[in-house]
Amino acid sequence: MPAGGHPVARNASFARLTPQHVEHFRKLLGHEVNSVTYATDPDDMNLLPYNVDWIKKYRGQSQLVLKPSTTAQVSQVLAYCHAENLAVVPQGGNTGLVGGSVPVFDEIVLSTGRLNAIRHFDDVSGIVVAEAGVVLESLDNYVGERGFMCPLDLGAKGSCHIGGNVATNAGGLRVLRYGSLHGSVLGLEVVLADGTVVDMLRTLRKDNTGYDLKQLFIGSEGSLGVITAVSLLTPPRLPSTQVGIFAVSTFEDVQRLFIAARRHVGEILSAFEFWDRTSQQLVETQLPTAGTPHLFDAPFYVLLETQGSDADMDREKLERFIERAMDEQKPLVENGAIAQDQTQARAFWETRENISDAATTAGACYKYDISMPVPVLYDLVNDAKAHLKQKGLYDSAQPDQDPVRFITGYGHLGDGNLHLNVVARDFTPEVTQAIEPWVYEWTQRHQGSVSAEHGVGFMKPKYVSYSKDEHSIRIMHGIKAMLDPKGIMNPYKVLQ
Amino acid sequence: MPAGGHPVARNASFARLTPQHVEHFRKLLGHEVNSVTYATDPDDMNLLPYNVDWIKKYRGQSQLVLKPSTTAQVSQVLAYCHAENLAVVPQGGNTGLVGGSVPVFDEIVLSTGRLNAIRHFDDVSGIVVAEAGVVLESLDNYVGERGFMCPLDLGAKGSCHIGGNVATNAGGLRVLRYGSLHGSVLGLEVVLADGTVVDMLRTLRKDNTGYDLKQLFIGSEGSLGVITAVSLLTPPRLPSTQVGIFAVSTFEDVQRLFIAARRHVGEILSAFEFWDRTSQQLVETQLPTAGTPHLFDAPFYVLLETQGSDADMDREKLERFIERAMDEQKPLVENGAIAQDQTQARAFWETRENISDAATTAGACYKYDISMPVPVLYDLVNDAKAHLKQKGLYDSAQPDQDPVRFITGYGHLGDGNLHLNVVARDFTPEVTQAIEPWVYEWTQRHQGSVSAEHGVGFMKPKYVSYSKDEHSIRIMHGIKAMLDPKGIMNPYKVLQ
Known part of the structure; x- marks a missing residue:
């Protein structure tokens, strides 16, 4: 069984790579530098970057990387693979998070690296x-x-x-x-x-x-x-970007602030990100050199960005909006700051962008990329805390011995996209089994998606049924069979 | 052969409607009022609105209209039709322009009229x-x-x-x-x-x-x-809407104005429509009671609309933009007006919206809905004029006898969507053959689409190949065969 994914066996209908195959590809592409990388040892240093994904969770055993430079070459490569029953994994920048772009076994890597016009x-x-x-x-x-x-x-x-x-x-x-x-x-x-x-x-x-x-x-x-x-x-690049970070008391207020922002700065709103106190603390404690501004303590933080054509108007609009949000009888915003220059704007974004790395640094981090209707978005974090507490894994009488140390949520509020991070001391079967499939079942109950933006890849084929009905999955299989009857394209991925 | 479309024969594999079928549908749906409309004569006045499309170009011969009120009922109706080989045409508001929503022969009309929760x-x-x-x-x-x-x-x-x-x-x-x-x-x-x-x-x-x-x-x-x-x-409804009409000298300037608008009022821009002098003249002469403002004479007109959260700022931004466009060394805008109130804004929009009816009123109107890259958009109108002149049908030495009276272009510039209208004295084979397939071949040469937004329906299946390659069409047939193996769903439409 390959590391990091669901257990599968190599599909015996695929051919094994032979020297004749390699010879054929060399004839097709070999007149161009770096177009064919072959080694008998998949751990060869020239192959390794293509066999291992960037979070180093998945590792394949391919002996061959092909880099065609034209569509015609891609066509010739695939026609030959199809005729010879050779399985293929297409690979772009290899930055995916679900093992979709590396081989599972000995699939040929077809890199798009030279298709760059x-x-x-x-x-x-x-x-x-x-x-x-x-x-x-x-x-x-x-x-x-x-x-x-x-x-x-x-x-x-x-x-x-x-x-x-x-x-x-x-x-x-x-x-x-x-x-x-x-x-x-x-x-x-x-x-x-x-x-x-x-x-x-x-x-x-x-x-x-x-x-x-x-x-x-x-x-x-x-x-x-x-x-x-x-x-x-591509949309026009507008000259004015404004960024603010705001302290908010409750998740309900985060939602109310979002609604108000769409009304009052809707035409220039370009991002509405949120995170919780735990996320903020993780960034401050784990990545303290990152220049994270510790502006205020709050249960929730919102990063709001605008993009527009007129800096003065945009800024006036944003300031007026925030003043109004602070002046309400029950203020939507407790505290906040609008970046005064690009350096400060960059620091604000850094806080948000460092959360994922801070959680990874803090321990063995289980990461989930869930989307669901916005009103129930943060319930998943609260319910996960209650669930793991009830299992005796979190927030017990002796917190310094709890297997789970932090449970935190952050993400793209405007898209209903939550990144749930569960930071344990170690990856253990006990913790894994307490979280999965609980988190997927929770998502299904709330009409959510078990993969908002990261995809299915090698990691999640068995979880697709939590987000798609049986008929949809049947139709997907039908389309796959129609377009790729031998199943040579990125096998073991997406569909089970 | 049915009127208005390509010649087809009724598919003999479909069953003819029998009293037993009707009885079955009455049992399924008949306990609800208006859910089953049946008559032996397809011209029965209760059936006619479902058999004829709203431009009255297409006319089917259905004897039965079904209006299920739940998804479960739709499922029961289709399961039965599938088992009995009965063809079905789904129908919404029946406002399409390509005959897609009316029967071609005796297909059962499945109306969505009661699925309205x-x-x-x-x-x-x-x-x-x-x-x-x-x-x-x-x-x-x-x-x-x-x-x-x-x-x-x-x-x-x-x-x-x-x-x-x-x-x-x-x-x-x-x-x-x-x-x-x-x-x-x-x-x-x-x-x-x-x-x-x-x-x-x-x-x-x-x-x-x-x-x-x-x-x-x-x-x-x-x-x-x-x-x-x-x-x-659905996006938030923003409180401020501004509308202006502007006179522009050349189609190149229309494009430059569009580029500038996206830069300077991009975040609030909600529509950028254009039409030519002939369109304006047709509205002024054919629909003179429509309250069309005759503001200025120009080769091209642009209607620009903004939607935003702050009326004062939006208006200032728009006015500043137009002033700048008029002040350039080579002014982008010759003349123009921004609506002072909602009534005037409505009148501005009416001019644009009346063009289609004005062209129809002016004679036998051939209408084409083409999309293509913006830079070549208006070339189609100029080339159509040259082409029909060269055929001796337009702009001859005796213009009062020309078979083609007006050739005009208007549309959604921002979407690259041109409505080409060719107004002839009568629909004649001579004119038809001079325009088609010439207009489709022109579109294909310019990488355009022969149906930008109206669809294929019954009118254009034979023209799909002008916009889609053979492999795409083969895959479409494969998907159709997989999801509807008996071909009972809206037959004779979309695919040939």
Whole structure:
């Protein structure tokens, strides 16, 4: 059984890689430098970065990494793999969190690293056509120089690829303002398992000619084909960004503040993040050098960001909104600060962005990425505390001996997306069994999703049924069988 | 051959309706008033509104209209139709423009008219769950009373159903600001051809657990199943709306104005519509009682609308933007006016909204709904003029005898969506053959879509291949065969 995922056996219908296969790929791609990396030992240092995911939880045994530089090459590679029954794992920046982009056994790694041209940019509409391997930050810089911005922003932007972002339907920090990739992606070029190139690479905001097939590939995690190019709608880059952090007494007030913010600064609101006192304390104690501002003690914190065209107006609007929120008979905001410059704005964001690392540093951290209706969002944290206390694992009479040390919640409130972190002293079966499947059952009862934005990958196929009904899962299998009849695309992932 | 569409023969594998069938449906639904409408004569006045589309171009011969009031009833109806090989056409408000919602032959009409409950509303996130038959305007009023608005707005809102809107992926006036339904629709409940109820009715902004199947049904025009309920993300209703009309010299300047508007009033911009001089003249001459403001003569007109939280700031921002656009060395705007009150704003919008009717009134009007990259958008109008002139049909030495009188273009510039109207004296084969497939071939050459927002329906199945590659069409057929193996759902439509 491979580490870090559900137990599976290698699918015996897949061929084992032979020297003849390698020879064939060398003929196809080998005239270009770094296009074929082969070693008999999967632990070879040249293969290792492709066999291990970045949180080092998953590790495959591939002997071969291919880096085609054109869609035609991707097509030739897959047509051959299909004919030869060779399994393939597509890989972008390898920054996923669920083991979706590394091999489970000996699958060939098909990296998008050399598919990195920007094919087209329309400076009227802001529509860009980029190949799958363009790094998100490079893409953002490219459109940024032309007055636009990527609608997508996430921590890994310096290394993740736009193709991988689309394949995993990455969410991130500004879904609230710019929506999901299901709205921003206007077209895709995809190579199917048998090498067929499907050209859905339109640059149109509206197109109602038949079923919107590209949507199937957004979030399919490479299991239906390889995305080779993306047409993306990018919004104009507006010059004014304002950031504030606010102390709030209750989760109900966090929600009321969100409603009020959408009313009074709605057109410029670009992020509404929240975290609890435990998250703040973890950042202050675990990552004290990070320059985290300790502004005030509070049960909840909200980071609110605006983006607009006029700095003076935006700031006036935000200040007036916060004044009003503090002046209410029952104030929505107890305390707060608006960043005075970009350095302070950066420090505010750092606090929010460091929570995940602070929790990881504090112990053995169980991380869950849940979405649910906003009103019940924080109930999961409270219920998890009560549940683990009742199991005798947390908040006992002798807290210094509790197996679970911290339970904390934070996330993208505007998206109904909670990151629940349970920090134990060690990863133990006792703790694991107390949390899982309890957390998934809780999510199902509250009509939530067991993977809001991280995807299914190798980690969660057995949990999909907590968020999808049996008929949906049956249809998914039907689509997979239709597009990839031999099942060679990213096997053991997404669907069980 | 039925009127108004491509020639097809009735599919002989479908059963003919028998008294036993009708009896069965009466047992299923007949205890509720108006749930079963049956007549042996399809021209019976009770059936006629369901057999004829609203532009009266398409006319079917159904003898039976069913109006289930629950999802369970829809399931029972379809399970029976599936077992008995009875073909079905789902119908919402019957406001479509491509014959998608009326029978072609004797298909049973399954109306969503009694599926009209609003099931749930979350006033933190603005997510509403409505049954398919809720009229768009009613839905907008419902969420409006709670401080939100439908992200979708179109002329037919007083009669179209939200289920039909989703089934046709309706676009309309505010896609520019609020995006397409592929982003706003968070969940669907769908009944498949065999009666299976697929529950994808989540109220989550983020959910990455497997393939996003609901997307297939958005824009499938009832050919894959019946949408019975919709979960929709609605944005906050902001209190300030400003509208202006501006005279612009060239289409290049229209584009420059659009770019500038996104930079300087981007966060409040909610519509950017344009039309040409011919459109304006048609409105002024054909619908002179409509209170159309004749403000100025110009080659192009732009209607710009903003929506925001602060009327004073919005107005100042808009006025400053327009002043700047007029003060440039080469002014982007020749002349213009910002509405002083809601009555004037309404009159401005009326001009834009009356163009379609004015063109229809002026003669035999060929209407095309094309999307393409913005820079080439208006080239289609110029090229159509040159093409029809070269054919001797337009702008000849004896213009009062030309078969084609007006060629005009208008539409949603921000969406790259052009409505091309060719007004002839009469519908003649000579004119038809001169325009089609020329207009579709032109669209294909420019990477456009032959149906931006109206859909395929019965009118355009043979033109889908101008906008979709052969592999996409093959996959569409595969999905249709998987979900509706007997092909009973809305036959003769969407796919050929």
